[in-house]
Amino acid sequence: MRLQDSARIVDYYPVGTGKNFVRCVTWHPGEETEMKSFQTIVKSEALYDINNRLANDYRLIDFNLEAYAGKDYTPLMC
Numbered sequence: 001m002r003l004q005d006s007a008r009i010v011d012y013y014p015v016g017t018g019k020n021f022v023r024c025v026t027w028h029p030g031e032e033t034e035m036k037s038f039q040t041i042v043k044s045e046a047l048y049d050i051n052n053r054l055a056n057d058y059r060l061i062d063f064n065l066e067a068y069a070g071k072d073y074t075p076l077m078c
Contacts, residue, residue, distance in 0.1 A: 001050060001060065001062075001063055001064060002060070002061040002062040002063070002064060003050065003053050003054070003058040003059065003060060003061065004058060004059050004061050005053075005056075005057060005058045005059070007027060007028060008025055008026060008027055008029075009025075009026045009029050009061070010023065010024070010025050010026075010049075010053060010058070011023070011024040011026070011064055011068075012024075012046050012050065012064060013064045013066070013067055013068040014064070014065070014066075014067060015040065015067060016067075018043065019042065019043050020040055020041065020042055020043065021040070021041055021042075021043065021046040022038060022039070022040055022041075022067075022068045022073065022075075023038070023039045023040075023041050023046065023049065024036060024037070024038050024068065024073070025037045036072065038072075038073045040075055
């Protein structure tokens with residue numbers, strides 16, 4: 001799922017069977033000062049976060065059906 005407000009884009013990418021998600025927050029997308037933040041979260045936290053953002057004037061832009069494939073995020077292994 002991809003949500004957007006005036007200064008941020010928040011992407012939720014499924015991991016494996018869909019019980020976990022990668023949340024990618026992009027500040028100032030497309031600008032020279034663009035920054036990204038990644039976090040792996042469980043499904044219940046993703047749903048809570050999505051509902052809160054939609055209630056606070058974020059717009060639904062797109063759906064991410066595939067896992068994140070960028071080279072700028074590598075999850076830690078335990």
